[in-house]
Amino acid sequence: MNEVLDLAGIFVFAISGALLGVRKRLDVVGMAVIASMTALGGGILRDLILNLRPAAFESVGYVLVPLVATAIVFFWHPHVERLMPAVLVFDAAGLGLFCAVGTEKALIVGLSPLHATLLGVTTAVGGGILRDILAGEIPSLLYDRQLYAVPALLGAVTMASLYQNGLHGWPTTLAAAVLAFTLRILAMRYGLRAPLARGVTEPE
Amino acid sequence: MNEVLDLAGIFVFAISGALLGVRKRLDVVGMAVIASMTALGGGILRDLILNLRPAAFESVGYVLVPLVATAIVFFWHPHVERLMPAVLVFDAAGLGLFCAVGTEKALIVGLSPLHATLLGVTTAVGGGILRDILAGEIPSLLYDRQLYAVPALLGAVTMASLYQNGLHGWPTTLAAAVLAFTLRILAMRYGLRAPLARGVTEPE
Amino acid sequence: MNEVLDLAGIFVFAISGALLGVRKRLDVVGMAVIASMTALGGGILRDLILNLRPAAFESVGYVLVPLVATAIVFFWHPHVERLMPAVLVFDAAGLGLFCAVGTEKALIVGLSPLHATLLGVTTAVGGGILRDILAGEIPSLLYDRQLYAVPALLGAVTMASLYQNGLHGWPTTLAAAVLAFTLRILAMRYGLRAPLARGVTEPE
Numbered sequence: 001m002n003e004v005l006d007l008a009g010i011f012v013f014a015i016s017g018a019l020l021g022v023r024k025r026l027d028v029v030g031m032a033v034i035a036s037m038t039a040l041g042g043g044i045l046r047d048l049i050l051n052l053r054p055a056a057f058e059s060v061g062y063v064l065v066p067l068v069a070t071a072i073v074f075f076w077h078p079h080v081e082r083l084m085p086a087v088l089v090f091d092a093a094g095l096g097l098f099c100a101v102g103t104e105k106a107l108i109v110g111l112s113p114l115h116a117t118l119l120g121v122t123t124a125v126g127g128g129i130l131r132d133i134l135a136g137e138i139p140s141l142l143y144d145r146q147l148y149a150v151p152a153l154l155g156a157v158t159m160a161s162l163y164q165n166g167l168h169g170w171p172t173t174l175a176a177a178v179l180a181f182t183l184r185i186l187a188m189r190y191g192l193r194a195p196l197a198r199g200v201t202e203p204e
Numbered sequence: 205m206n207e208v209l210d211l212a213g214i215f216v217f218a219i220s221g222a223l224l225g226v227r228k229r230l231d232v233v234g235m236a237v238i239a240s241m242t243a244l245g246g247g248i249l250r251d252l253i254l255n256l257r258p259a260a261f262e263s264v265g266y267v268l269v270p271l272v273a274t275a276i277v278f279f280w281h282p283h284v285e286r287l288m289p290a291v292l293v294f295d296a297a298g299l300g301l302f303c304a305v306g307t308e309k310a311l312i313v314g315l316s317p318l319h320a321t322l323l324g325v326t327t328a329v330g331g332g333i334l335r336d337i338l339a340g341e342i343p344s345l346l347y348d349r350q351l352y353a354v355p356a357l358l359g360a361v362t363m364a365s366l367y368q369n370g371l372h373g374w375p376t377t378l379a380a381a382v383l384a385f386t387l388r389i390l391a392m393r394y395g396l397r398a399p400l401a402r403g404v405t406e407p408e
Numbered sequence: 409m410n411e412v413l414d415l416a417g418i419f420v421f422a423i424s425g426a427l428l429g430v431r432k433r434l435d436v437v438g439m440a441v442i443a444s445m446t447a448l449g450g451g452i453l454r455d456l457i458l459n460l461r462p463a464a465f466e467s468v469g470y471v472l473v474p475l476v477a478t479a480i481v482f483f484w485h486p487h488v489e490r491l492m493p494a495v496l497v498f499d500a501a502g503l504g505l506f507c508a509v510g511t512e513k514a515l516i517v518g519l520s521p522l523h524a525t526l527l528g529v530t531t532a533v534g535g536g537i538l539r540d541i542l543a544g545e546i547p548s549l550l551y552d553r554q555l556y557a558v559p560a561l562l563g564a565v566t567m568a569s570l571y572q573n574g575l576h577g578w579p580t581t582l583a584a585a586v587l588a589f590t591l592r593i594l595a596m597r598y599g600l601r602a603p604l605a606r607g608v609t610e611p612e
Contacts, residue, residue, distance in 0.1 A: 021550070021605075022605045022608060024546070024550075024551070025551065025604065025608055025609075026550045026551045026604075027550075027551060027552075027553045027601070027602035027603065027604055028602050028603050028604070028605070029549065029550070029555075029556075029557045029558065029602045030547075030549065030550030030551050030602075031605065033547075033549065033550060033557070034550060044457070048252055048456055048457070049248070049252070049257070049258055049261055050257070051255065051256070051257050051459065052459070053457070053458070053459050054457055057457055057519060057523045057526070057527065058520075058523070060520075060522060063522060063523065063526060073605065074605045074606065075605075075606055076606075077605050077606070077607075078607065111261060112262075112264075114264060114267060115261045115262070115267065118261070118267060119261065129338075133337060133338075133541060134537075134541075134546070134547060134550065135546065135550075136340075136544075136545065136546040137340065138228070138338070138339065138340040139234075139237075139338060141233065141234065141237065142225070142228075142230045142231075142233070142234030142237060142238060142338065143228070143229065143230045143231060143234050144231075145231045147233075148233075149233045149237070150233065193231070194231035194232050194233045194234075195231065195232050196229065196230075196231055196232070197225075197226045197232070197235065197277065197278045197279075197281050198278065198279055198280075198281070199281075199282065200226060200229055201229075252456055253452070253456070253461070253462055253465055254461070255459065255460070255461050315465060316466075316468075318468060318471060319465045319466070319471065322465070322471060323465065333542075337541060337542075340544075341544065342432070342542070342543065342544040343438075343441075343542060345437065345438065345441065346429070346432075346434045346435075346437070346438030346441060346442060346542065346543075347432070347433065347434045347435060347438050348435075349435040351437075352437075353437045353441070354437065397435070398435035398436050398437045398438075399435065399436050400433065400434075400435055400436070401429075401430045401436070401439065401481065401482045401483075401485050402482065402483055402484075402485070403485075403486065404430060404433055405433075
C-alpha cells in the first residue's frame, strides 16, 4: 500500500520535473536527469542524513518510474501541460505523502520528533529545490509565497504527534498525508500566502 | 563552552543568510530555509563525509537558533542591516570557529591531518556556498577575492598541527579559531586579495 | 594501474574545471574550489550514496592533483586553452574511466547491476554537474545535446554485464572504459545528438 502511494508520489514529481525540462528546452537526457532528481532527490537527501543507503539505489521501481514519466512528457507534453491543474493536485498528493513517509522513516530510525519533522519536510520539498537549482532558477519554494512548505510542516508535525502517541501503521501515515494534501489544496484554492519581511515590497 | 561558541557561529551565519533572503525579497519560508542552510550546511556536509548522522539532526539548539535569527531579521532587518559591519565581525568569528571545530572533529574520527584540514575548510565555507547557490548567485567565495577561505585554511592547518603535537581541548580549538578570525579581520581591514590567473582582467 | 588511470581522470576533469574558472574570471581560490569539485564531486557523491567515507578524504593524490591542475591553468591558461581539443579527448578518457570504476565499486559493495549502472553514470557526470552549478550555469549535460551521458551509460552497462558474467579485474574495467571513451569521441566527431521533446524547437 505504502509502496504504491510512494511510487505515485515519485511519478507526479517526475512529471513536474520533466515538464520544467521541456519548458527549458532540455534534451531527452536532461529531461530524464531533472525528472529523476525531482522525484528521488528528497528521499536521497533523507536517507543520506539518516546514514542509510538511499532507497532509490535498492528498488527497481524508483529507477524506472521517473524514466516512464520522462517518456510520457517527451512524446505527449502538450497534452500533459493541458492537464497541469490535475498535475498540481497530484503534486500536492506527493507532497503530503512524502512528508508523512519521511517523518515516519526518521522516527523509526530513532530521531527525536523535532528532527523527524524537519527531515519529513526536507523529504517533501528537497526534490523540488534540486529541480530548480538544476534548471538554473532560484527554488520556487523560497519566493513563491503560495504555501507549500507549511502544509508539509503541519503534516509532518501531525505524523510525529500521532506516532509519539502510539499510532503506527499505514492508516496513520495516510491521515497525515491527507491533512498536508488538503492544506496544500486549500492554499492553492484560496491563495494563502507566506508574508514578506516587514517593509519589503512585492517583487514585480 | 564549545557548544556556546558553536551556537554563536550558527547564529551569525543564519543572520547573514536571512539578510540575503530579504535582499532577494524571499518570503518568510524562504528566509528560514536559506538561514538554516547557511548556518547548518557546512556542518551537515562535514558529518555526511565523516559518515556520521549530522549534528543538526541530533541537537535542539541547531534547529531553533536559525529560526530565531530568521525572526529577528524578519521584524527588524533595517536595524540589522545597519549593524552589518558588526555582523561581518561575527561572521569572521563563525568562520574561525567552524574551521577549528570541523578540523578537530575530523581528526577525532581518524582522518589524516591533510584531509582533516580540507574538511575543516569545507565546514567553514560550505554553508555560505549553499546559501549563494540557493539564492541563484555564483558563490561569493569563488570570485570575491577578499580572503575568506585562506584564513579558514590557515586556522585549520594550525588546529591540525597543534592536535598532532598532542594539544587537545577547547583552549587549542579557541586558539586556532582566534587565529583564523584575526586573519579574516586583517583581510577585510587591509583589503588583502586573492590573485586572478595571469592575464585575466578585473571583472567590471 | 587503476590508481594511475583514476588520478589521470581526476587531473583532466580538474583542468576542465579550472579553465571554466578562468573564463568566469574567478580568483585563484575559486579556481581551486571549482577544479576540486569537478574532479572529485562525482566520486564523493558515489561514496556518500554507498555509505562509505569518500575516497577523496583518504588519499593524498586526490587532494593534490586538483591543486596541481589549478596551478598549471593559473600560470599557463592561454597554452592550455590552445590544447582544448586534447583536453576534450582527456575529458572523454576521464568519463570512460569514471563510469567503469564507479560501476565496479558499486557492484563490489553489493548493489544490483541496474543500480550499479546508475551509480556509475552518476560518478562520471556528477562532477561536471557540480562544476556548472558552482559557475552559475545550467549543467551543460542537461541541454548540450552532444552525447555525453549516453556513452557513460553504455560503458556502465558493459561493465555491469561483464562483471555479472564473472569477468573482474582491471582488463575488464579498462575495456568498459575504452568503449565509453570511443563512443564519446565518435559522438564529438560525428555530432551525434540527443533529441528534443516532440515539437520543441532549437534554443537559439
